[in-house]
Amino acid sequence: MNRPRRSDLPLFKRLPLLLLAVGLLGSCGRVEQPLNSFDSQGPIAERINDLFWPVFWGATVIFVLVQGALLLAVFLFRERKGKERPEPKQIAGNTRLELIWTVVPTLILAAIAVPTITTLFDLAECPAGAMEIEVIGHQWWFEFRYPDSGVVTANVMVIPEDTEVCAKMTSDDVLHNFWIPKLAGKRYLVPGQETEQRLYAEQPGEYWGHCAEFCGLSHARMRARVEAMTQADFEAWTTEQLMPAATPAPGSEAERGQEIFLAGTCVGCHIIDGVNNPDPETLTVPAPDLTHFASRSVFAGATLPAQLSPTDADWEAGLRLWLTDPPTWKPGSFMPELGLTADEIDALVAYLSSLE
C-alpha cells in the first residue's frame, strides 16, 4: 500500500497528462483505422509514403534545429530579475550567414524536388494496359462501370488483386473526389471532363474510401469501398453480375418485397435487371442499379452498415435504417422518405437481400 498515489497531483496538473495520453492513443493508430493513409496496401500508396517519410524526418530535423535555436536564444539571452544582461552588441546582419541560409535551404529543397518529380511522373498517369473502370460521381454516391464486361455497380468497386487498375472518372453533377487512402491518393471527378486515378491492391481485402471534395449537403455520407479479390473470384463475380436478378420464390416474403418495389416510387429511379428495364435516360434521378444489391457489402453511399466487419444482421439492420428515412441519414438525399410500414420494410429487406 506504499505505492505513490497519482491522485496526489492536483486535477489541473493531471488533466494535461490525461489529455496527452488520450491524444497519443488516438494518434498512434492503436485502434483500427480503415482510412489510414499511412497503412498502405499497394505500391502506389506505398510510394507516396516512401516519399513522405524522408521529407517528414528531414522536416523534423529542421524543426528541432530551428526551435532549439529559438529556445536556446531565449534561454541564454533572456533578462532575469537580479541578473541584468549587458547591453547587446548592435549587429545588423551578416552577409555570409544570409548566403548560408539562402543556399542551404535551396539545396535541401532541390534534394526533395528530384524524388518528388520522378514519383509524380511515375504515378500521375495510368500505364498502358491497365484495367479500366469508369467511375461516375453522383450526389452522394459513386457509380462504377466496367467497360470490358459491361458490369454496372455502385458504392463498392470490385477489383482483382495484383492488377493495375485505371479509374476513368467523371461526375454527373458537382465536383467529387475519389480517395482510397490505403491504395492511392486523391483525384477529382469533374463534370464534363475525364480524370484518371491509378489503383493497385496487393492483397484481397476491403479498402475504405471517402469522397474528399465538398460536394454539397451530404458530403459526409459519400463514401466508397474498394473490394480486392483473387483473379478467379473476380471472374466469378463478373459472371454473377452479368446475370439477371434472382427471382424470388412464389409466395415468399421476398416476392411481396418485389411487388412493393414495382408498385412504389422505387422504380422511378432504380433498375433491377429482369424486373424493370426502363431506358436509363427516363429515370428521374440516376440511382444505383440494384440487380445484384445483396452482393455489395455496403450501400447508402457506402455508409451502411457502418461496422468494420458487419454480420448479416448488421447488414439488414442498416438496410432497415436506410429504408425507414433516407433523408435523415443522408440529408438532401434524392431518395425520399417512402412512408413504408414496418411490414413493408421487412418485405423489401427480404427481397433486396435475395438479390445476390
Added chain:
Amino acid sequence: MAIDVADERVEQAETTLYRRPRLTYGFWSWITTADHKKIGMMYGYTAFFFFIAGGIEALLLRIQLAGPEGAFLSAAEYNGLFTTHAVTMIFLFVMPISAAFFNYLLPLMIGARDVAFPRMNAVSFWIFLFGGIFIYSSLIFGTSPPPVGGNLPGGAIEPSLLGSIPNSGWFIYAPNSGATYSPGTSIDYAVLGLQILGVASLISAVNFIVTILNMRAKGMRLLRMPVFVWMTLVVALLLLFSLPIIAIALFMLTFDRLFGTLFFVAEAGGDPILWQHLFWLFGHPEVYILILPAMGIVSETLPVFSKKPLFGYPAVVFAGAAIAFLGFGVWAHHMFSSGIPTVAQAAFGLSTMTIAIPTGIKIFNWLGTVWGGRVRLNTPMLFSLGFVALFVIGGLSGVTHAVVPSDWQQTDTYYIVAHFHYVLFGGAIFGLFAGIYYWFPKVTGRMLGEGMGKTHFWLMFIGMNLTFGPMHWLGLQGMVRRTWVYPEEAGLGAGNFVVTVGAFVIALGVLVFMINWVYSKRRGVPAPNDPWDARTLEWTMPSPTPEYNFAVEPTVTSLDDFWYQKYGEDEEGRAVRKPEADQVVDDLIYRNGHPDQEIHLPAPSYFPFFVGLGIMVIAYGIMYHTRPFGIPLLVTGAFLTVGALIAWGSEPLEEVHHDDHHDGPEDGPEAAETEPAMTDGAAG
C-alpha cells in the same frame, strides 16, 4: 502655385451650400470621422467583434465533431458554419484587423499626419462594415433549399437559423455553388458580400500605396522605412493585383447564379476548373495578405525586445517582397488532385518549394535578431516568439504539400486544416496579438496587463497546439474535411476529442484577453511615453496619440532614427544609452504634444458612410431583382451611392476659414501635392 490652389479652395469653400461636420466627440464624430486613428480603431473593434463570431462558430463546429456521428448540428448548419467561420476569420477578422494596424500606425510610422486620402479611408471602412453586415444578414434572410437532381428536389431540410448562412465553403467551388446545386440566396450573400468587401480592400490598398510612396517624413528613404511599413506596402500591392481577379470571378459567378450565364456550368460547356484557377490566383496571394502584416509586426517587436537592430533588414524586406511576387505563381498547388496536367503539377510543385526559401530567410533573420540580445520576455515578446515557433511548423508542413504525390494524400483532409491554422492562427493571429500588446499603450495611454497577458499567451499557445497539432495525424489517418459527421469505425474519435478540448482552451485564452482589455483600458497602469524603449517614430509622440499626430513633422536620418537619438555604441559595438537620451525623449514628446500653431486636419464627412450603405442596398437589389421590391431597392441604393459621391465631390475640402495666407508646403513636397489638407499651411 500652392498659394493659388489655396485661394481657390477658400473661394470654393465660401460658395458651398453645406458645411462639413465638425464634431470631434460622440457618436456622429465616429460616423463622420476621416481621422486615420479613429478609423483604425473602428476597424479594430469591428474585426474583433467578427473574431468572436468566427470563434463561436468554430466552437460549435468542434462540439459537433467532439465524437463520431455527432448530433449537435444538422448537416445544413454544419456546412453553413464551416463556410462562415472561414469567411469571417479571413475577410472579416484577419484582413480588417490588419487594416486597423495599417490605418492607425502607418501614418505614425512614416511621420505623416494622416493617410493620403482620408475620406477614401473612411469609405473603405464603411464599405467593409456594410459588407460584413450584408454577409451576416443571411442569418435572417438567406435560404438554402436542397439541390435539385433531374426534376426531383432532394429531401427537405428543416429550416434553421444557421442553416441559412452561405454553405458552399469559402472557396465557393463551381458547380456546387451554381444555381442548380445551391438554389436559394445563401450563396448570393457570400458572393455579393465578398464583392463588396473586395471594393473596400481595393480602395484602402490604393490609399496605403499612395500614402507610403508620397507621404514619408523627410529623409525616410524606402530602405529606412520600418519593416511593418514595408509589409503594408507589399500587402497593398498584393491586394491591388489580386482583388481584380476575384472580382471578375465573382461577377462571373453572380451572373451564372442570377442572370443565367454559363461560365462554370459543365453541361453547357462551361468549365468548373476555371473557377478554381481564378479563385486561387487570388486565393494564394490572399494567404500572404493575411500573414505578411503579422510578419511586419514581429519584425518591429523582436528588435525592440531584444534591444538589437533587426538582423538583415534588407534581406527581411526583400524576402517579404519575394514571397509576394512568388505568391502569384503557385496557385495551382491548391489543385494538385483536380486533374490538371502532370507537367503543370510538377511546375507548381517546384514553384511552391521556392517560396520556402524567402520564408526561411525571414525566420533565420528573426532568430539572428534575438540571438545575443537582451531579451525581455514580456507579453508582446512571448507572442512574437510564439509566432516564430508556430509559423515554423506551418512552414514545414507547407513544404510537404509541395511534394505533389504526398499532397494527393494530404489535400482535403485535416492535415491541410492543421497546416493553415499553424500559419494563420499560430502565425497571423499570434503576430497580431503581439502587435495589440505592443501598441496598446500608444493607442490608449495605458499598459495592457502583463499577468493576464501571459496567462492569455500560455492558454492560446497550449490550446492552439492541442487543437491543431493532432489534426496533422487525424488528416492522414482519414479525417476528411467539411464532413459534419465521421464514422466511429474510422477510429478518429479520441483525436477529435482532444482537438475539441484544445478549441475551448483557446476560447478561454481569448476570454482572458477580453477581460484584460476591458480592465486595462479603464484601470491599467498609465503608460510612459516610450514604454518599450522603442525604435520607431510613433513612440516620439504622447500616448494616446494626439489627433494631429506630429506637431512637428519629423526628419529622419537613418533606419530606426528614434533609437539612434537615444543610443550610441561603444568600441565593442554594444549599445550605450546616451546621457541626454531621457531629455531627447521628453523634448520630442513635449514638442509633439504642444503644437505652436493650429494644425490642419482632414475634415470629417458624412458621405463615406452613405456610400457604404448605398453599396449594400445595391447588393440587396441585385440579389432580389426578380422580386417586386428588388428594383426599388436597386434604385434606392444607386441613388444613395451616386448621390453621396456627388455630395462628396462637391463638399468643401476643408472648413471655411478667413485666412488668405498660405505658407506653402513645408518639408514634404510630395505630401503637399497629394493632399493639400495635409499640410499645416493654413494657420488659423
